[in-house]
Amino acid sequence: MKQVFKRPTSLIDVPFHFCPGCHHGIIHRLVAEAIDRYDLREKTIGVASVGCSVFMYDYFDTDVLEAPHGRAAAVATGVKRARPRNFVFTYQGDGDLAAIGTAEIMHAANRGERITVVFVNNTTYGMTGGQMAPTTMPGQTTTTSPYGRSTEDAGYPIKMSEIMAQLGGVAYAARVSVHDPKHLMKAKKALNRAFECQLNREGLGFVEFLSACPTNWKMSPLKANRHVADVMVPCFPLGVFKDAASTEKD
Amino acid sequence: MANRKLVNGNEAIAMGAIDAGCRLYFGYPITPQNQIPEYMAAHLPKVGGVFLQAESEIASINMVMGAAATGVRVMTSSSSPGISLKQEGISYMAGSEIPGVIVNMSRSGPGLGGIDPSQGDYFQATRGGGHGDYRTLVLAPHSVQENYDLTIKAFDLADRYRNPVVVLGDAILGQIKEPVALKPPKPRKEQDREWVLTGCEGRKARLLKSLYLSDGELTKHNWRLYKKYQKMRKEVMFESVRTEDAEVIVVAFGSVARIAKTSLEMAREKGMRVGLIRPITLYPFPTEALQKAAGFTKKFIVIELNTGQMVEDVKLSLCDRAKVEFFGKPPGAIPTPDELFKEIKKALKRMS
Ligand SMILES: Cc1ncc(C[n+]2csc(CCOP(=O)(O)OP(=O)(O)O)c2C)c(N)n1
Ligand code: SF4
Numbered sequence: 001m002k003q004v005f006k007r008p009t010s011l012i013d014v015p016f017h018f019c020p021g022c023h024h025g026i027i028h029r030l031v032a033e034a035i036d037r038y039d040l041r042e043k044t045i046g047v048a049s050v051g052c053s054v055f056m057y058d059y060f061d062t063d064v065l066e067a068p069h070g071r072a073a074a075v076a077t078g079v080k081r082a083r084p085r086n087f088v089f090t091y092q093g094d095g096d097l098a099a100i101g102t103a104e105i106m107h108a109a110n111r112g113e114r115i116t117v118v119f120v121n122n123t124t125y126g127m128t129g130g131q132m133a134p135t136t137m138p139g140q141t142t143t144t145s146p147y148g149r150s151t152e153d154a155g156y157p158i159k160m161s162e163i164m165a166q167l168g169g170v171a172y173a174a175r176v177s178v179h180d181p182k183h184l185m186k187a188k189k190a191l192n193r194a195f196e197c198q199l200n201r202e203g204l205g206f207v208e209f210l211s212a213c214p215t216n217w218k219m220s221p222l223k224a225n226r227h228v229a230d231v232m233v234p235c236f237p238l239g240v241f242k243d244a245a246s247t248e249k250d
Numbered sequence: 251m252a253n254r255k256l257v258n259g260n261e262a263i264a265m266g267a268i269d270a271g272c273r274l275y276f277g278y279p280i281t282p283q284n285q286i287p288e289y290m291a292a293h294l295p296k297v298g299g300v301f302l303q304a305e306s307e308i309a310s311i312n313m314v315m316g317a318a319a320t321g322v323r324v325m326t327s328s329s330s331p332g333i334s335l336k337q338e339g340i341s342y343m344a345g346s347e348i349p350g351v352i353v354n355m356s357r358s359g360p361g362l363g364g365i366d367p368s369q370g371d372y373f374q375a376t377r378g379g380g381h382g383d384y385r386t387l388v389l390a391p392h393s394v395q396e397n398y399d400l401t402i403k404a405f406d407l408a409d410r411y412r413n414p415v416v417v418l419g420d421a422i423l424g425q426i427k428e429p430v431a432l433k434p435p436k437p438r439k440e441q442d443r444e445w446v447l448t449g450c451e452g453r454k455a456r457l458l459k460s461l462y463l464s465d466g467e468l469t470k471h472n473w474r475l476y477k478k479y480q481k482m483r484k485e486v487m488f489e490s491v492r493t494e495d496a497e498v499i500v501v502a503f504g505s506v507a508r509i510a511k512t513s514l515e516m517a518r519e520k521g522m523r524v525g526l527i528r529p530i531t532l533y534p535f536p537t538e539a540l541q542k543a544a545g546f547t548k549k550f551i552v553i554e555l556n557t558g559q560m561v562e563d564v565k566l567s568l569c570d571r572a573k574v575e576f577f578g579k580p581p582g583a584i585p586t587p588d589e590l591f592k593e594i595k596k597a598l599k600r601m602s
Contacts, residue, residue, distance in 0.1 A: 042451035047316070048459075057457045063447040065319045066459035067312065068342050074309040078316025079447070081300045082274055082324070086449050104312070107305035 008032035010041045012061050021221020023211035023228075024052055024120060026178045028059055031091065031118055034191045035062065038199060040087045047076045049101075051093035052126040070101025073108035076115045087198060089116040094135040095125040098158050102134075105160075112169025112203040116194050119160060119206065121175075122213040123232065130216030134158040137235045142216070157235060161208045165241035171203030174240040177210040179228040183238070193243065202244050210236055252431035260424040262394045263353055263417065264289035266401030267325050269434035272351070273299035274324040276313035278306055278332060281365045282421040283355035286327040307332040311339030311352070318343070318350045319458050321446030323405050327353035329421075330371055331362065333379070340414050341380030344475070345460030347445070349408035351401070352386075353417045355424040358581030367421040367505060368581035372559035375418050376533045383472055385479040387415040388532040389487075390503045394428035400530070402435055407485060409441045411478060418532065420555070422505040422584070487530035488539050492518065496525030498549040498598050501540070501564050503529045506555050506579075512587035517594055524594055532560070537567040544571040549601045551575045553590060573601055 007013060011032040016025045035041055044062040048054055050069035057064035067075040072090035080088045097105050097119050108115065124142055125131040131144040135157050139148040149157075164173040172194050176187035187209065194205030210232045214224035257265065264286050267275070275290040287303065294301040304310035310326045317324040328336060333354045343350055354375065358368035378384045387407050389400040397419060404415040447456055462468035489507075491514060493499055502510040507528040517524040527543060529536050540550075550572055552561040561576045568574060577593045579585045585593075 043449040045320070045447050045449060054461060057459065061450070061455050063450050063456050064458075065316065065447055066342075066346065066457075066461060067315075068338055071308065071312040071339070074304070074312035075316035075319075077302070077309075078274070078276065078313035078318070078324070079320060080316075081302060081313070082317035082320040082322045083448065086320075103305055104309050107309065 008036045010035040010061050012059055014058065016059065017055060018052065019215040021212055021214040021224050022052070023122070023178050023209065026184070027118065027120055027209050027211065028056065030178070030188055030191055031089070032060065033188070034195050037192065038195055043085070044087045044089070045079050045083065047072045047079065047088065047090040049090065049092040049096040051096050053091050053093060053120065054127070056091055070096050070099070071104050072096065073101060073104040073113070073115070073117065077108050077111070077113050080113055080115050084114070089118060091118045092120065093126065094119070094121045094123065094133045098134045098160050106163070106167065109164055109167045109170045109204045109206065112171070114198050114201055114203070116198050116205045117207070119208045120211045121160070121208055121236065122211040123157070124213055124216050126213050126216055130213070137231070159236065161206065161241050164206045169203050170242055171197035171205055171244035173206040173242045175208040175210065175236055175238050177228055177233060177238055179212070179225050190240065197244065252433045254429050254431050256427055256429050257394065258285060258425055258427045259394045259397045259419060260285035260355060261289050262397040262430045263327070263401045263419070264293070265430070265432060266398040267351065267405070268293060268297060269432065270323060270402040270405040271438070272323040272325045272405060273297065274317045274322060275299070275301050275326065276304050276310040276317070276324070277326050277328065278304050278310050280329045280332045282357060282424045283327050283329050283353065285424070286353065286355070307335035308339065311336040314350045315339055315343050315348055318348045319447045321443055321448070325351040325353065327355065329355050329357045330359050333371065333374065337380035340386065341378070341382050341384060342460055343414045344378070344384035344386065345382060346458045347412040348458060349412050350414050351404045351408055351417065352414055353401070353419070355419045355421065357421055364581060365421055366581045367555060367584060369420065369504060369506065369555040369559070370581065371418065372532065372554070372556065375416050376535070376563070384475060385482070385533055386413065387411065387482055387485065388418055389415065390418045390530060390532050391423060392504050392507045392528065394426060395430050397423060398430050398432070406438070411482060412445070413478070418504065420505050483534045485531060486534045486536050486538070488536035489528040489530060490539065491526040491528070493525035493527060493543055493547065495523050496547050497523040498551060498594065498601065499543055499547045500524065500526045500551050500553060500594060501529070501560070502526065502553040503532060503560065506553055506585070509585060509587055510553055510590055513590035513594055516587060516591045522595070522598060529560070535563045535567065540564060540567040541571065544568050548572045549597070551577060551594060551597045553577045553593070555579050555581065555584070575601070
């Protein structure tokens with residue numbers, strides 16, 4: 001019998017610590033598959049952020065460096081500038097990348113650092129117990145927006161992919177979702193393209209994943225999955241916001 | 251023969267770094283240290299290095315951390331408020347045992363303060379500065395030559411201990427021009443490289459982190475770091491001037507120690523038996539040297555460009571073995587040799 005599906009080589013064979021129904025696990029797997037696809041396991045230096053994904057070093061069988069909260073893009077800049085031939089990626093939540101680390105990601109992107117950024121948007125701070133994030137949707141209740149996010153007081157969900165697309169050094173910016181197989185295949189393609197941007201030295205590759213946080217949304221895994229499709233996608237439109245390759249062809 | 255050049259203190263630091271093999275520099279402009287990044291921007295590309303002006307001090311120290319994690323020599327420099335912003339990163343580097351050199355050509359504070367020379371960052375530099383229970387080695391030059399030499403030394407120490415090292419100067423030491431003998435060190439012995447991140451080709455994957463959550467793990471990590479900080483004690487450096495027969499010993503570091511040296515000569519000319527101990531490493535502090543001196547001198551006067559910080563280390567070192575007086579000059583005015591001489595004279599009188 002032929003084995004048609006197996007664990008990516010870049011992923012260590014241990015159970016994830018993520019909550020049931022959390023998309024972090026799926027996204028980890030997709031990143032590992034892309035590392036395998038381009039045969040990068042022995043060339044990769046991953047930069048872990050602070051958040052539910054901080055333990056990525058327990059899962060990825062690659063070199064990993066842990067960055068302070070929000071600073072992954074700056075840490076990755078240092079790694080890549082020192083070792084331009086290595087493959088460097090960051091894996092960051094929305095609190096990490098779109099709140100405390102906004103300056104670092106915007107400037108790394110604007111400089112066109114040859115890194116790949118995996119951005120996981122679950123509209124909340126998962127690790128610290130479900131507080132409001134810059135990505136929290138209008139009306140969404142969180143522990144620090146108990147009456148629902150009021151745009152008057154707390155502003156609007158920040159759209160990172162759209163912002164990234166505006167910056168000169170970004171080669172690729174896309175928002176994807178993994179809530180069903182069809183979208184998952186699209187997410188895979190986007191991730192591959194973001195990897196290629198680094199491998200071809202085109203610029204920074206950015207992929208925003210919409211992601212479920214059933215625990216803090218206080219939903220069953222199934223309901224949380226549906227919530228991504230029904231509520232998050234209308235607020236955060238999916239698609240490719242910039243692709244240097246296609247822009248050049250224009 | 252060493253190659254001699256007339257340069258300012260900031261340039262000497264940059265030259266020392268490049269001669270030490272520093273090939274990456276990340277920084278953000280702040281007076282009075284801008285000649286360091288400017289020198290690096292002009293000269294690093296010529297030796298195949300990378301200069302990058304970061305968007306902030308926070309970003310630059312994190313770039314240092316990322317680059318240093320790959321085993322290269324890398325530096326950042328700044329001045330007081332900028333160093334405050336770097337403290338988070340310095341704490342992470344200490345926690346993850348990543349080497350790096352951080353230069354603080356300090357200015358006056360608190361807050362925005364001013365660009366006058368001050369030694370107000372002594373506590374911040376010697377107490378770790380950031381969060382958590384950690385230490386950085388702190389080197390305090392007092393001349394342009396020492397700016398050069400101690401910067402080279404800082405890179406060796408950072409590698410030896412896998413720890414951040416701080417070079418603490420001030421506005422005077424950054425701006426004065428003096429001849430410096432350039433003595434690039436011989437190629438260094440390869441340090442232990444078993445930890446550097448280069449991609450896991452042909453070996454097991456490596457990890458650099460400061461998060462330790464499982465039972466007892468963090469306690470163990472902290473005790474191990476503590477033992478390392480104890481080992482650093484053997485790196486103590488100090489200068490002692492005419493202490494053998496001294497009735498009073500002045501303790502001063504950095505730029506103010508230079509001024510104090512002139513005052514000391516004035517005192518000696520008047521027949522006063524004055525000596526000086528100048529800590530060159532502020533951490534580890536030359537405690538034993540002071541204790542030894544307290545065996546024959548019972549009077550110490552600590553002079554600092556602040557309202558009293560190192561004086562606490564002097565008192566801790568001496569306990570009640572000797573009388574310790576303090577003369578402080580907070581920012582805004584630099585004491586003249588005359589003024590310090592008068593203070594020494596007064597202290598001698600009070601103490602007798
Ligand atoms: C400087 C600093 N501030 C705050 C924290 C606390 N903290 C840890 S994780 C986190 C939020 C993480 O949220 P996100 O990036 O969205 O990731 P998630 O956990 O949702 O995957 C915060 C605020 C910290 N560790 N460091
Ligand atoms: S708290 Fe949310 S983001 Fe964190 S592991 Fe659980 S479901 Fe995933």
